[in-house]
Amino acid sequence: MFKPFKSIRGPALCAALIAVSAAAMIPVSASAADLKKDLKIAFLPKQINNPYEVIADDGGLAAIKEMGGQGKVVGPSDAGASSQVQYINTLITQRQDAIVIAANDANAVVPYLKKAMAQGVKVVTFDSDTAPDGRQIFVNQANSEGIGRGQVQLMSKLIGGEGEFAILSATPNATNQNTWIKWMEEELKKPEYSKMKLVKIAYGNDDDQKSFVETQGLLQAYPNLKGIISPTTVGIAAAARYISTSPAKGKVEVTGLGTPNQMRAFIKNGTVKAFQLWDPGQLGYLAAYAAANLASGTITGKEGDSFDAGKLGKRTVGKSGEVVLGPPTTFDSSNIDNFNF
Structure with a gap:
């Protein structure tokens, strides 16, 4: 006969439950050292030839190189609502660790991004969000x-x-x-x-x-x-x-x-x-770090999680999985020559 497991009762049980509950409620804080190496992260812009998107994607690729990962950019030449779907499906097949997408439509890509997440691919939106159930984190350029x-x-x-x-x-x-x-x-x-x-x-x-x-x-x-x-x-x-x-x-x-x-x-x-x-290069850079932390399991995307974003420092996930880059800058004749992007 099998011996029954010894039950935990009284103070011991209470202490165990409190410890588990407390651990579940503590937000995750991650450093760059916790990131996995050779992560495969793909950027999927609204349009492959959009000058703004190119700057943002280049910022993301720089971050991926910095953290020792493998980055790529794929995407459509038009900004149609469903033009990104075929690329999402291909990236799933290629077993990317994470997809970073600037969505052309809030809802059209969601079923396919859900499919990606169900197969273990982490999804970060940036610049233009999907419905919340289509991703784990949204990196917003500003409020x-x-x-x-x-x-x-x-x-x-x-x-x-x-x-x-x-x-x-x-x-x-x-x-x-x-x-x-x-x-x-x-x-x-x-x-x-x-x-x-x-x-x-x-x-x-x-x-x-x-x-x-x-x-x-x-x-x-x-x-x-x-x-x-x-x-x-x-x-x-x-x-x-x-x-x-x-x-x-x-x-x-x-x-x-x-x-x-x-x-x-x-x-x-x-x-x-x-x-x-704002600086679109920094937006892509931050999105890449968010994706890498998700793919490394150092954060889950819940409110209160924090992670190291390289040169941008520590960032914290807010309500509905949102991470904010920062306020925009106003450019005019007095300061425009101070910027190069």
Whole structure:
């Protein structure tokens, strides 16, 4: 006969349960030394040829090299809602340790990312999130509310707090764009913006030529337009390029989110007075470290977990698995030459 296990009772049982419960509630804190070597981490941008995405992906690849892993970038040439699906399936087959994705659509890729996670692939979204059940961590460039409200505040300064303005967004399904626009609209409800009017939200689909044509259409449709906010690096550059050679130069203010290198000429020639952004290279770098820590098992992505992110220092996972890079910088003629990205 088998002897029954000796049961644990009384104080001993209570102590054991308390110890287990306490251990489960203690947030994980990881250092770079805890990372596995030779991790395979793939970056999947919205578009493979998007200048902003290239900078972000390069930052991620630099981090992966720094930690002794194997990095790669794959992705579509268009920003369609389902254009990333085939790449996710391929990366699963290749048995990547982690996928870092800037999602073109909040929901279209979720079933495939769930499949990846079910097979042990860790998933990090960055720049543009999916629904929360499609990933373990979202690395956000900055607080979404702060970005959206900040764009309206900057436009208000540029046009003197009154007049018509438009938004030139990326794709209609872009999670990040839509979130920022929601907060722009919230900011506009404040009484100090009562003389400002949002007349149109246009979509350039993160395509240079379409964004250029959409800018032309906005100026034709709204002859009293005083400003355009384009919270996409492709859109702001295309809008500035159109206005720089049109009669609207000096009359219509262009702002939004762009990189210093692509916008420097427009600042210098007076087409654009100010715009904002964070360092996309650092965004990719942080996302790579988040992915590596997940794949190494040093964190799980729950709120309170913290990890070493190389040169960016220790970072902590917040609510809903969000890790925030930091606040955006406002670039103008006084500081743009201090930045090179």
